[in-house]
Amino acid sequence: MSGASVPRRVLSFDSNPPYSLPLRFFFSAPLFVLLACALLFWQGEAALASRWSPYTLALTHLLVLGCISMTMLGALMQMLPVVAGISLAHVLRIGPLVHAGLCSGTLLLAAAFCWQRPWLYIAAALFLLAALLLFIAACTVGLWQQPESGAAEVVAAIRQSLAALLVTLTLGALLAASLIWPGSVGLPLTLLTDLHALWGLLGWVGLLVMGIAWQVVPMFMVTEPYPLRARSRVSTTLFLLLCAVSMSSTLQGAGMGFHLLALALLVLGYGGFAALTLYLLARRKRPSADTTTLYWRTAMGCLLLAGVLAVLRQLASHAMRPALPVAPTELAIGALLLTGVALCTINGMLYKILPFLTWYHLQQTRERGNSIPNVNQIIPPQHGRYQYYLHCSAVLLLVAACYAPAVLSRPAAGLMALASLALCRNMLTAVKLYRRLQRAVQA
């Protein structure tokens, strides 16, 4: 290379958040999964007794807040600038505050469910409301900006997903208030809980997975793009269906028919998204599926299965002799959505995001003699695949444990913990490489 051409390659890459900011979210996530596994192992059958058991609620919130929301917030801080050219306001100051608030609030909420102390609920609600409202406010400022062209559908789904988070948070705060001061809310707890779960799982998590999929499935898994008609309409339609389901949830007679129709369309919409994603992944031209592709296929398969179970559960609740027991099937749908859909998507994305971030932040050390490995070798592919099989086995066992908690809940907890430890180890491989090459430059 000529002398004249070398200096320009010393490029500045530092306009994105620093390496450590998303990583604190990403590394916290498997630690909360480990905590959830410890709780499941400790309580065994009691933690999978029914969706109303306090230990089940603690378990669910450790996963949903400590792992799933944790990773989604970290990924949003990282992805909004990359995908849409949108910077979050004061991200360097807000990021650590949101992380600390979410960690503290999640731990306090899990403790509140386990020990049923009003002051724990109050403290948990304060931390979670502060952290999540701060994050939503920072995003609102950022999302006010016009996104880069081509990112409009992604940004629309992210906006809807954040709106769903706000609804989930409000319903959660009402539920906390009704637990702290019984009778204060004046709304049926069952209805509030159902809507809270609906908006959290299908709104906040589901719409964000969808918005991210529009961009990352074609980009990282090199598929054909999703049809523009799907990208531009599906997430908005599903958001409106969530509104319709919520507002019709207390109706009787013909109104009840409308409610069931909206619910059916919601299930069809998410099922259609899963089927379309599986179709695109099946037609990709790459010969072999990497860990991320395997995870996305599994996540979409679990989404379809959860839809089928939801329909069977609905039929079972009206049947004299139901084909499936209702309460365990409700738990199994939750387990599939949390560990099958959300955790599989998150794990799959971590295997792309973390090596990419490591590669990206190491670029500046290249000029000083460092040789940066190929992005696909930063986490050895066979380690990722091994962790994928562990996680899938754990999901299967957990779903089975919903039907046979006395026998399977502890083995499921043990296997899920192993999968989380393997994920931690794989993520540490990337971070160790980053530190080693940074040190080599500084020496």
Place this chain on the structure above:
Amino acid sequence: MSSEIPAEVQIDVSGLEPPEPMVRVLEALDLLESGGRLRVLIDRQPVPLYQVLQRNGYSHLTSARADGLYEVLIWITGDASPV
């Protein structure tokens, strides 16, 4: 060396998995000399690349094509604008 390099270099990075498009563009920028232009054909708006370009003295102009791809024209800031 400059006589061997055309005034405008074109590269097609569509269909490549990240970060390969950025790697190819950075390699092409290494060879870009004053007065030269780089035309990149890519699947999507390369937002991280824009940030790198802006911070390192390059200007760019992006146009969306009818087939869904994007064309990014890059030149050294201060050179005569190619458009």
